[in-house]
Amino acid sequence: MVTRVRVSGDRAYDVLVGRDLAGELPSLIEGAAQMAVLFAAPLREQAARVAEAAGVPAVLIEVPDAERGKTVQVAAMCWDELGRHNFTRTDVVVGVGGGAVTDLAGYVAASWLRGVRWVPCSTSLLGMVDAAVGGKTGVNIDAGKNLVGAFHPPAGVLCDLDSLRTLPADDLLAGLAEVIKCGFIADPVILDLIEGDPAAAVDPDGPLLRELVERAIRVKAEVVSVDLKESGLREILNYGHTLGHAIEKREKYTWKHGHAVSVGLIFAAALSHLSGRLDGTTAERHRAVLEAMGLPTSYPAEAWPELLSAMRVDKKARAATLRFVVLSDLAKPEILTGPDDALLERAYAEVAR
Numbered sequence: 001m002v003t004r005v006r007v008s009g010d011r012a013y014d015v016l017v018g019r020d021l022a023g024e025l026p027s028l029i030e031g032a033a034q035m036a037v038l039f040a041a042p043l044r045e046q047a048a049r050v051a052e053a054a055g056v057p058a059v060l061i062e063v064p065d066a067e068r069g070k071t072v073q074v075a076a077m078c079w080d081e082l083g084r085h086n087f088t089r090t091d092v093v094v095g096v097g098g099g100a101v102t103d104l105a106g107y108v109a110a111s112w113l114r115g116v117r118w119v120p121c122s123t124s125l126l127g128m129v130d131a132a133v134g135g136k137t138g139v140n141i142d143a144g145k146n147l148v149g150a151f152h153p154p155a156g157v158l159c160d161l162d163s164l165r166t167l168p169a170d171d172l173l174a175g176l177a178e179v180i181k182c183g184f185i186a187d188p189v190i191l192d193l194i195e196g197d198p199a200a201a202v203d204p205d206g207p208l209l210r211e212l213v214e215r216a217i218r219v220k221a222e223v224v225s226v227d228l229k230e231s232g233l234r235e236i237l238n239y240g241h242t243l244g245h246a247i248e249k250r251e252k253y254t255w256k257h258g259h260a261v262s263v264g265l266i267f268a269a270a271l272s273h274l275s276g277r278l279d280g281t282t283a284e285r286h287r288a289v290l291e292a293m294g295l296p297t298s299y300p301a302e303a304w305p306e307l308l309s310a311m312r313v314d315k316k317a318r319a320a321t322l323r324f325v326v327l328s329d330l331a332k333p334e335i336l337t338g339p340d341d342a343l344l345e346r347a348y349a350e351v352a353r
């Protein structure tokens with residue numbers, strides 16, 4: 001059974017969730033004379049299968065794995081390959097992999113000839129529920145996470161649940177952090193389901209993980225359908241990310257994104273509570289559910305000055321004013337603008353303990 005979640009807007013597309021989805025690719029690349037398939041080593045076989053299923057010649061481009069591939073230098077290498085093969089505006093870029101590869105592939109597609117079609121074939125949990133949906137593409141630079149990129153919606157998204165069987169357990173958990181984020185900002189049933197059966201939530205063959213994937217995709221699809229370019233509502237998807245991205249930068253992008261977001265969620269919950277918005281029980285629920293799943297919830301105390309300075313290049317900041325997504329209740333996100341440093345430090349104490 002294939003589930004289709006519609007992302008509407010100027011350039012509408014479907015997110016397909018199911019098993020053995022390679023056969024869906026030809027209809028998404030109709031009219032292309034060739035396609036480029038970007039992938040990292042762990043997905044070499046899957047990339048070859050996708051290339052075979054497409055029905056047009058494929059240029060396979062292997063990129064460094066994980067965040068090491070999400071750089072301007074790697075994007076430039078991909079542009080050179082597209083140039084060498086005379087890629088025109090009807091040709092297509094496909095990313096086979098987790099969020100790092102699909103963010104890169106989307107950015108290569110957004111920038112090549114000022115924008116060609118692209119299709120993420122998402123193979124990680126985080127990619128399926130988040131990175132592949134919504135058209136945010138980009139790369140990291142030394143100054144910060146995802147600071148260079150473009151909004152460039154895909155032609156369609158393939159989420160083949162069979163991929164999750166080979167995904168390392170730690171990466172599955174990292175993806176669950178974004179699913180839990182969706183539970184807090186929009187769909188609390190997600191939290192009830194995970195708390196009710198934590199083991200089933202990470203079983204790639206069971207029905208619960210599929211339900212969680214579909215629920216999280218629906219949360220994201222509803223948001224990006226009305227606010228592709230993050231001029232308002234879309235900011236809620238950044239819950240936990242202001243500190244999370246600062247941690248990733250401090251760790252030189254060696255931490256998994258979902259792990260950094262997990263710590264960031266604790267900070268955002270503390271900020272929500274200490275600023276007088278969120279009740280203590282709901283704030284504590286963040287720690288309980290993340291710890292029950294084995295996700296990280298703490299970070300060294302001495303890192304605070306560096307993290308505070310890294311947060312100043314967050315995309316939600318306006319001039320010198322920091323802005324954070326906080327909650328006033330379950331599924332009630334709002335923006336906290338310009339909290340003073342003392343409040344931020346008290347919230348960080350909840351992470352640093």
Ligand SMILES: NC(=O)c1ccc[n+]([C@@H]2O[C@H](COP(=O)([O-])OP(=O)(O)OC[C@H]3O[C@@H](n4cnc5c(N)ncnc54)[C@H](O)[C@@H]3O)[C@@H](O)[C@H]2O)c1
Pocket residue numbers: 040042043065066067070097098099100101103123124125126127130131132133134135136137146163164165166167168171174175257258
């Ligand atoms: N564009 C967006 O809206 C958006 C949203 C959320 C996250 N992101 C980005 O996504 C990235 C994180 O994505 P991620 O968690 O998928 O990490 P990742 O892409 O680094 O993948 C994690 C690891 O799992 C491997 N892997 C992926 N699928 C596999 C499979 N089926 N079998 C075996 N190994 C597999 C990868 O090769 C990698 O080693 C970050 O760069 C983050 O900033 C983007």
Ligand SMILES: O=C(O)C(=O)C[C@@H](O)[C@H](O)[C@H](O)COP(=O)(O)O
Pocket residue numbers: 130134136145146178230234235237238241315
């Ligand atoms: O899609 C969004 O919008 C999000 O904020 C989802 C996040 O989970 C994701 O990590 C995103 O890449 C962060 O975007 P950024 O603009 O803060 O870099």
Ligand SMILES: [Zn+2]
Pocket residue numbers: 130178241257261
């Ligand atoms: Zn994220």
